[in-house]
Amino acid sequence: MEPLEKYIDGGGKEAVLSLHNHSVWSDGAGTAEEMCRAAKEAGVRVFGLSDHWVVHPDPELMPVSWSIAPGKLPAYLEELARLKDIFNDENFTLLAGLEVDFFFENFEEVLAGLDRLQPDYLIGSVHYAGRFPIDNCAGDWKALSADGIRAVCETYWNKMLGAAECGRFSLLGHLDLPKKFGFLPDPGAYLPDARRVLDAAAARNIPIELNTAGWSKECREPYPSPEILREARARNIRVIIGADAHCPQHVTRNFAAAARLLRETDRTR
Numbered sequence: 001m002e003p004l005e006k007y008i009d010g011g012g013k014e015a016v017l018s019l020h021n022h023s024v025w026s027d028g029a030g031t032a033e034e035m036c037r038a039a040k041e042a043g044v045r046v047f048g049l050s051d052h053w054v055v056h057p058d059p060e061l062m063p064v065s066w067s068i069a070p071g072k073l074p075a076y077l078e079e080l081a082r083l084k085d086i087f088n089d090e091n092f093t094l095l096a097g098l099e100v101d102f103f104f105e106n107f108e109e110v111l112a113g114l115d116r117l118q119p120d121y122l123i124g125s126v127h128y129a130g131r132f133p134i135d136n137c138a139g140d141w142k143a144l145s146a147d148g149i150r151a152v153c154e155t156y157w158n159k160m161l162g163a164a165e166c167g168r169f170s171l172l173g174h175l176d177l178p179k180k181f182g183f184l185p186d187p188g189a190y191l192p193d194a195r196r197v198l199d200a201a202a203a204r205n206i207p208i209e210l211n212t213a214g215w216s217k218e219c220r221e222p223y224p225s226p227e228i229l230r231e232a233r234a235r236n237i238r239v240i241i242g243a244d245a246h247c248p249q250h251v252t253r254n255f256a257a258a259a260r261l262l263r264e265t266d267r268t269r
């Protein structure tokens with residue numbers, strides 16, 4: 001995999017780059033082709049599809065319904081290679097990525113399997129704390145006690161730290177995802193955990209994303225929070241704005257607001 005450096009956003013060109021997007025290969029609503037067409041029409045210059053690749057170590061939870069189906073990875077990458085031939089020109093580059101779930105139990109094996117297939121980039125994300133699906137629905141969180149919430153968050157941040165420390169991901173996805181449904185009593189309580197992950201990312205020169213999907217969820221703010229974003233910029237961590245689009249209409253959703261937030265953050269740090 002080539003480093004993403006040459007593609008990273010700079011200076012307010014908010015629609016130049018969009019690397020966090022899903023299609024019907026995992027849990028998106030648009031075909032890969034529809035997503036590419038929408039991105040090109042929206043003025044995106046470098047567009048990445050990053051469908052979910054989830055290999056849960058608990059066999060009872062496999063296959064995960066919102067992941068690319070087991071055995072279908074080569075076909076996914078072949079389809080994206082075909083779309084590169086159709087869509088790529090001097091103004092548009094399609095990249096074939098994956099959003100990979102990090103698990104301590106199997107990350108080495110999972111990543112070794114992906115090396116053989118050579119995707120263009122990998123987003124390292126955490127959607128599970130043990131068997132608990134972090135971003136599935138508010139009801140899952142409602143059923144947790146305060147201690148349960150704390151335990152999920154602790155596991156989440158440890159796994160994100162593992163994802164950063166393994167040094168194998170091109171960028172880290174949606175930091176602070178556990179706030180999604182608004183069940184954190186005090187998000188600030190997790191700042192020390194976030195700082196550990198940011199230190200690890202900074203030490204390895206791994207970018208994080210500014211994921212704009214959170215603005216449209218119950219938490220009403222991007223991932224990560226402005227506070228964590230400020231900490232990231234103070235460590236000179238590069239930031240890639242991503243939509244986490246699951247349909248063609250969303251490939252640059254909230255990008256202008258994200259670019260504004262980044263500029264404000266950089267001005268005030």
Ligand SMILES: [Zn+2]
Binds near residue numbers: 099125127173174
């Ligand atoms: Zn995700």
Ligand SMILES: [Zn+2]
Binds near residue numbers: 020021099244
């Ligand atoms: Zn995603």
